Amino acid sequence: MTIPAAQAAAAAVPATQLATAELHASLEDPALESMNFLNEVASLYPAAISFASGRPYEEFFDVALIHSYLDAFCAHLSRDLGYSSGQVNRALFQYGRTKGIIHELVARNLALDEGISADPQAIVVTVGCQEAMFIVLRALRAGTADVLLSTSPMYVGLTGAARLADMPVWPVHTGQDGIDLAHLVSQVRRARAAGLRPRACYVMPDFANPAGVSMSVPARRELLRVAAQEGVLLLEDNPYGLFHDGEHPPTLLALDDRHQVIYLGSFAKTGLPGARVGYVVAGQPVTSADGTLTLFADHLSKIKSMLTVNTSPVAQAVVGGKLLLHGCRLTAANVRETAAYLRNLRLVLDGLADRFPDAGRSGISWNTPHGGFFVVVTLPFDASDALLEHSAREHGVLWTPMSHFYSDGGGLRQVRLACSQLTPSQISGGLDRFAGFVREALAGGDG
Amino acid sequence: MTIPAAQAAAAAVPATQLATAELHASLEDPALESMNFLNEVASLYPAAISFASGRPYEEFFDVALIHSYLDAFCAHLSRDLGYSSGQVNRALFQYGRTKGIIHELVARNLALDEGISADPQAIVVTVGCQEAMFIVLRALRAGTADVLLSTSPMYVGLTGAARLADMPVWPVHTGQDGIDLAHLVSQVRRARAAGLRPRACYVMPDFANPAGVSMSVPARRELLRVAAQEGVLLLEDNPYGLFHDGEHPPTLLALDDRHQVIYLGSFAKTGLPGARVGYVVAGQPVTSADGTLTLFADHLSKIKSMLTVNTSPVAQAVVGGKLLLHGCRLTAANVRETAAYLRNLRLVLDGLADRFPDAGRSGISWNTPHGGFFVVVTLPFDASDALLEHSAREHGVLWTPMSHFYSDGGGLRQVRLACSQLTPSQISGGLDRFAGFVREALAGGDG
CATH class of the missing domain: 3.40.640.10 (Type I PLP-dependent aspartate aminotransferase-like (Major domain))
Known part of the structure; x- marks a missing residue:
């Protein structure tokens, strides 16, 4: 094979070069950029507890x-x-x-x-x-x-x-x-x-x-x-x-x-x-x-x-x-999985109530689904990408700004918490961190 | 669930109706129509020996x-x-x-x-x-x-x-x-x-x-x-x-x-x-x-x-x-498979030579690849879709008109023979049938 010779010659020959501007527009779509940003934050803080991932529960994988x-x-x-x-x-x-x-x-x-x-x-x-x-x-x-x-x-x-x-x-x-x-x-x-x-x-x-x-x-x-x-x-x-x-x-x-x-x-x-x-x-x-x-x-x-x-x-x-x-x-086939998801959902909902006892007064609320993987929390401040990075870096907890799911500017004060992949102790620890993050943001907003 | 009632009611309500004219143009593409036609002929004559399928050899599946x-x-x-x-x-x-x-x-x-x-x-x-x-x-x-x-x-x-x-x-x-x-x-x-x-x-x-x-x-x-x-x-x-x-x-x-x-x-x-x-x-x-x-x-x-x-x-x-x-x-990993494909290719090439000894004189020829799944035979008459159907029905042998692979009208007198999926006895029997078909077509062309 001619690989070594070819590689030696490569420096001398101008290589093919593509430009994103010449590729399909889907590649520069805001939705894709959103996902990339969220994945990047997650990969930068691997030790953070993630309420961002809606992946299936893993305990029963075998x-x-x-x-x-x-x-x-x-x-x-x-x-x-x-x-x-x-x-x-x-x-x-x-x-x-x-x-x-x-x-x-x-x-x-x-x-x-x-x-x-x-x-x-x-x-x-x-x-x-x-x-x-x-x-x-x-x-x-x-x-x-x-x-x-x-x-x-x-x-x-x-x-x-x-x-x-x-x-x-x-x-x-x-x-x-x-x-x-x-x-x-x-x-x-x-x-x-x-x-x-x-x-x-x-x-x-x-x-x-x-x-x-x-x-x-x-x-x-x-x-x-x-x-x-x-x-x-x-x-x-x-x-x-x-x-x-x-x-x-x-x-x-x-x-x-x-x-x-x-x-x-x-x-x-x-x-x-x-x-x-x-x-x-x-x-x-x-x-x-x-x-x-x-x-x-x-x-x-x-x-x-x-x-x-x-x-x-x-x-x-x-x-x-x-x-x-x-x-x-x-x-x-999903008796164990359904029980785990409902347990996790209950832990998140009860955990939010425990940690935000005066939720209404402080402008914090959340919906109460009867199943599924997701809870949406409304905050009294913009849950921006910058705050997500801060939350990951300083508080070790990840969530998803709901604004990423709107093409018309909605969801600015909302976050999605996915509870499907976490264990009970991760949920408890993660909610402690999330509550710490929210308290700090509220204090910052007050000060 | 309301299915039985819904079904009973269905007759009274005009159902949603789509039209191919309102669907993506790929669905009416000639190439797709070609494949459908070829698959249809194959399914109509399941007992025919098929030189049409380029699927992998099956003996070693386990x-x-x-x-x-x-x-x-x-x-x-x-x-x-x-x-x-x-x-x-x-x-x-x-x-x-x-x-x-x-x-x-x-x-x-x-x-x-x-x-x-x-x-x-x-x-x-x-x-x-x-x-x-x-x-x-x-x-x-x-x-x-x-x-x-x-x-x-x-x-x-x-x-x-x-x-x-x-x-x-x-x-x-x-x-x-x-x-x-x-x-x-x-x-x-x-x-x-x-x-x-x-x-x-x-x-x-x-x-x-x-x-x-x-x-x-x-x-x-x-x-x-x-x-x-x-x-x-x-x-x-x-x-x-x-x-x-x-x-x-x-x-x-x-x-x-x-x-x-x-x-x-x-x-x-x-x-x-x-x-x-x-x-x-x-x-x-x-x-x-x-x-x-x-x-x-x-x-x-x-x-x-x-x-x-x-x-x-x-x-x-x-x-x-x-x-x-x-x-x-x-x-x-493919020692047995490679041997089988090369054996099949040799059987097809030798089998064609045996069955068409005066190939050149009668205007029949074929290429001689050193590997792969396909041989292309050139005939002295148009290998049309109608002749393929005749070949399947009357001679029990399938092949692919090369014209299906041209967008600009080429390949009219050529057929593709795939030899990958057949056993030696199928190849031998299939070539007998193919030779019978060609002889008949030549006689028809003469007559």
């Missing part, structure tokens, strides 16, 4: 489980589906069906856990929910008039997927009961008046990231009615719905009687983050120029074939095995 | 290997990198580094098998090579002036990725020695004259899919020189280079002394198709507006974070384990 899941899936293929050993080997090793190989198991799970009767042919298994978001937006962004609506504060994964599809996102306010329907209607009409085509509205009705807000059942029905009236699809994202403390409200998809809802599913929190397996349910009928009727899922599958070919059958087998070992009920 | 690979990777984390068992569990289960967790192993493999000294930080591990192609094109398609060049006949995966990035592809002719450099120069200049910005040229220098053509070492050096002179990057795709019958020519990246080459790596053929793991090496320096220097890989990583977050650590562990069990040499 590599031995991956082997069991694989075995369970292979046993299912041979025992339940009658595969020969050659067919089992092929199912895991070879390129696979673009729409996935665990669609029947996903459909069974949706029926058991969510009361959703989904056609397995309407399911596309994806590389995490992130790929599902991108392929849906890529399909819907047919031209420059196509725009997306989304509840604001906005999930950063959605913002990123939309940037890659060159699709503008119009924010819709969030109230106590989730999406603000009057604002949704006004945004749809404003967009249409501007010659644009609002294709869909993204919502996370259960324990939204980052707002922590959930929608009541009447609010869900009203959203479906308004979306139908205004002619926009709903993209329902549901990564946290399972982790609730009581009654499980129906998803929008379960309430949908006219194919209004495209459902984005994730196994990152309920299955195994390291498998990177998610899915989309898209049963919308699509008419071709020649009158042929197909499912929207079939079009998403075509886009997926050009993007990642198919989701790793090995990764699907791991998730499929986990489903099979728990009778396809993720509720059953 | 699920037990997946368990061994996982174990080997976990042992590496604890033994070589000093991970605690908690850290090992986290490495496989949790979200991971966006650029991947097997980059050091990939770099070691490139050094050992290809004599490439790649900076591990310049490597982004992707969901197969297909995602690598898309993120590179998404980054390079900054505006409507940006176009891509590619050798023609064109790899369909590239065509698909380019469509998703809305990036036009200008074809460049292929000759006996690979890419036609005079045509490359003329296409670059024509594009510039039209106000366009040709960003890169895609090439597969080793056993190209679909042409089966390889480039000599002098031709590779000349391509690097011409690309530097014209100021276009080279996207080098190398899925088949390992499967050769003798001397292993250096890749373009190994010969590159000025960061001209973005290298697209695949483990689909050399590792495990079912893991869906590939990678891109992109060491190009990128300057930001503020003068900061970064690697192009870091920008690709940002795009990946918005597309799939990270490649499944479980899938990476499977591929990493396979590398580790063979001293990071894929040559060593």
